[in-house]
Amino acid sequence: MSAVTSAAAPGTELPPGRMTYREALRESLREALRGDERVFVMGEDVGRYGGCFAVTLGLLEEFGPERVRDTPLSESAFVGAGIGAALGGMRPVVEIMTVNFSLLALDQILNNAATLAHMSGGQLAVPLVVRMTTGAGRQLAAQHSHSLEGWYAHIPGLRIVAPATVADARGMLAPALASPDPVLLFEHAGLYASEGEVDDTPVALDGAAVRRPGEDVTLVTYGGMLPTALAAAEALEAGGIAAEVVDLRSLRPLDEATVLASVRRTHRLVVVDEGWRSGSLAAEVAARVAEQAFYDLDAPPERVCSAEVPVPYAAHLERAARPAVDDVVAAARRTVG
Amino acid sequence: MSTPTDTATDPTPPGDERDDPRLALLRGMVRIRRFEERCVELYSAERIRGFMHLCVGEEAVAVGLVGALAAEDAVVSTYREHGHALARGVPMSAVLAEMFGRASGCSRGRGGSMHLFDVSRRFYGGNAIVGGGLPIAVGLALADALRGHPVVTACLFGDGAVAEGEFHESLNLAALWRLPVLFCCENNRYAMGTALEFEHAQTDLALRAASYGMPAWPVDGMDPEAVAEATQRALATIRSGSGPCFLEMRTYRFRAHSMYDPDRYRDRAEVARWKDQDPVDRLRARMVRDGGLDGASWDRLVAAVDEEIEAAVAAAEAGPLEPVEDLTRFVYAEPS
Numbered sequence: 001m002s003a004v005t006s007a008a009a010p011g012t013e014l015p016p017g018r019m020t021y022r023e024a025l026r027e028s029l030r031e032a033l034r035g036d037e038r039v040f041v042m043g044e045d046v047g048r049y050g051g052c053f054a055v056t057l058g059l060l061e062e063f064g065p066e067r068v069r070d071t072p073l074s075e076s077a078f079v080g081a082g083i084g085a086a087l088g089g090m091r092p093v094v095e096i097m098t099v100n101f102s103l104l105a106l107d108q109i110l111n112n113a114a115t116l117a118h119m120s121g122g123q124l125a126v127p128l129v130v131r132m133t134t135g136a137g138r139q140l141a142a143q144h145s146h147s148l149e150g151w152y153a154h155i156p157g158l159r160i161v162a163p164a165t166v167a168d169a170r171g172m173l174a175p176a177l178a179s180p181d182p183v184l185l186f187e188h189a190g191l192y193a194s195e196g197e198v199d200d201t202p203v204a205l206d207g208a209a210v211r212r213p214g215e216d217v218t219l220v221t222y223g224g225m226l227p228t229a230l231a232a233a234e235a236l237e238a239g240g241i242a243a244e245v246v247d248l249r250s251l252r253p254l255d256e257a258t259v260l261a262s263v264r265r266t267h268r269l270v271v272v273d274e275g276w277r278s279g280s281l282a283a284e285v286a287a288r289v290a291e292q293a294f295y296d297l298d299a300p301p302e303r304v305c306s307a308e309v310p311v312p313y314a315a316h317l318e319r320a321a322r323p324a325v326d327d328v329v330a331a332a333r334r335t336v337g
Numbered sequence: 338m339s340t341p342t343d344t345a346t347d348p349t350p351p352g353d354e355r356d357d358p359r360l361a362l363l364r365g366m367v368r369i370r371r372f373e374e375r376c377v378e379l380y381s382a383e384r385i386r387g388f389m390h391l392c393v394g395e396e397a398v399a400v401g402l403v404g405a406l407a408a409e410d411a412v413v414s415t416y417r418e419h420g421h422a423l424a425r426g427v428p429m430s431a432v433l434a435e436m437f438g439r440a441s442g443c444s445r446g447r448g449g450s451m452h453l454f455d456v457s458r459r460f461y462g463g464n465a466i467v468g469g470g471l472p473i474a475v476g477l478a479l480a481d482a483l484r485g486h487p488v489v490t491a492c493l494f495g496d497g498a499v500a501e502g503e504f505h506e507s508l509n510l511a512a513l514w515r516l517p518v519l520f521c522c523e524n525n526r527y528a529m530g531t532a533l534e535f536e537h538a539q540t541d542l543a544l545r546a547a548s549y550g551m552p553a554w555p556v557d558g559m560d561p562e563a564v565a566e567a568t569q570r571a572l573a574t575i576r577s578g579s580g581p582c583f584l585e586m587r588t589y590r591f592r593a594h595s596m597y598d599p600d601r602y603r604d605r606a607e608v609a610r611w612k613d614q615d616p617v618d619r620l621r622a623r624m625v626r627d628g629g630l631d632g633a634s635w636d637r638l639v640a641a642v643d644e645e646i647e648a649a650v651a652a653a654e655a656g657p658l659e660p661v662e663d664l665t666r667f668v669y670a671e672p673s
Binding site: 040117119124 | 454473478
């Protein structure tokens with residue numbers, strides 16, 4: 001697949017096959033809009049502004065206002081309208097600026113999108129995709145920086161995916177749109193400018209990926225924490241510890257087979273999760289490993305999560321609140337003993 | 338996707354209804370009224386459990402509004418939706434079987450009284466989150482508009498929903514995008530136990546809706562002919578492409594909010610005053626007065642309705658239970 005950058009994209013000149021995470025998302029949207037007339041995009045400032053994070057930049061010019069729809073600041077109405085349009089035979093892609101704002105649409109996501117199929121005895125399906133930004137790291141304080149993927153992953157009826165690489169950012173929208181179920185796609189704000197290769201390999205919605213092999217300890221992570229986990233694995237290697245990095249990619253359903261297979265090889269588990277520790281996705285992963293691979297473990301599972309505070313503004317405080325490479329390295333060393 | 342097991346349609350209306358459309362309205366209201374009264378007995382007998390909200394007193398809205406829609410139009414309703422479902426043609430036996438928790442229910446026993454669905458009739462359910470159906474109605478209308486289908490989505494909700502943020506968001510969005518939505522507020526004057534004047538700073542709900550830039554007017558919701566006439570007018574406006582309309586159906590529920598409600602908040606005299614406006618009695622009296630109905634034809638009408646109800650009860654009773662092994666089906670879409 002060759003790199004195609006929008007004419008309106010800010011000066012990016014990358015070699016063929018290489019693009020940014022933001023461009024990869026845009027390309028996946030463009031491909032979907034070109035390939036299926038049922039697909040349309042809506043959300044706050046996705047059109048004339050070009051998207052809060054410039055993901056949809058240029059799409060309005062290419063596809064027009066019927067298919068790239070600026071909405072009022074009405075998260076509940078436009079997410080609910082996405083649900084209704086999906087019921088009515090369309091394939092909407094709804095953008096919510098940040099996961100914090102998605103709480104204004106939580107009623108629609110939980111009480112309608114996640115329940116209508118079951119509550120109607122299987123008569124309805126909601127083939128809706130909701131994209132939203134998640135995560136801290138830009139000094140945006142406590143109402144723009146949280147990581148609530150784990151909350152959404154709690155809900156039966158939803159599929160939750162978190163592309164952590166450019167290739168996944170490019171490849172996850174198509175299977176999400178092909179799914180008859182509602183899919184929430186979480187884009188970490190810290191990843192938009194990251195660069196990587198894309199290829200034609202299809203991306204499955206429910207499979208974890210081993211991003212780095214190793215035999216001494218398993219680091220399980222997802223989304224914006226993948227670079228942190230990979231950097232920790234590098235640092236551990238310098239100290240003679242070979243860490244295997246598992247990127248969950250899908251948070252619901254969880255590919256526990258990949259996690260368990262890795263832990264059975266390494267006998268040690270560290271979960272790296274930007275969510276808060278209590279009741280976190282990290283807790284779910286650790287519990288499943290404890291339930292199903294307890295006797296394979298040589299050390300108690302470790303969790304590296306965000307500090308239990310609303311994310312603060314000041315740079316040094318925000319940094320201290322998030323899982324850092326050193327925290328992951330220290331946790332991994334504890335498991336090795 | 339599956340459809341309700343029982344796909345029988347309404348019995349064919351008697352031929353005389355083709356001569357006088359009021360007979361269809363009357364028969365539709367009696368059907369709903371007698372059905373709801375039978376549901377009370379079945380609830381007392383513990384055949385029906387959970388929350389159950391009856392629409393006795395509000396039948397004119399169901400038959401006048403839902404009856405005026407075309408088969409291709411869509412309906413989004415609330416938890417007080419037995420009447421809407423019946424008026425839409427959802428088989429009575431499938432509605433009852435649903436309340437009995439049977440696999441033959443119109444939601445396979447997973448919804449109950451508050452969540453009746455029949456997608457084959459574009460009946461998109463009873464939504465039990467007040468205001469939660471409005472955004473979905475906007476989206477259904479958006480899909481129809483984008484696909485070039487010249488149909489209308491009728492969205493029913495109560496006066497309580499007008500206080501919700503989703504009301505504001507949805508009316509604004511539908512008007513902004515000129516979508517074919519008929520917003521129908523069944524204003525029965527109470528949000529559960531809280532009277533209109535205790536829940537709204539502006540109690541003229543049509544005035545509120547008009548502020549979004551759509552035609553909006555109040556209707557005598559106790560008169561099925563007035564409801565039908567207003568609905569036809571609104572549908573014609575919407576079908577002309579000018580965007581949504583809002584109808585405020587001024588109505589009243591004769592019974593309590595739900596089977597759990599001791600109804601402490603209403604004055605008996607007020608209830609009695611509204612019962613003087615009983616939509617069934619009013620239409621029946623009007624028809625008797627002008628010779629459109631005699632005692633014998635009334636008796637025949639009621640007997641036919643009761644026969645249908647008892648047949649539906651028997652069919653629902655005979656319906657199978659969903660196997661417990663199927664508990665987690667339909668959480669995700671199944672391959673068709």
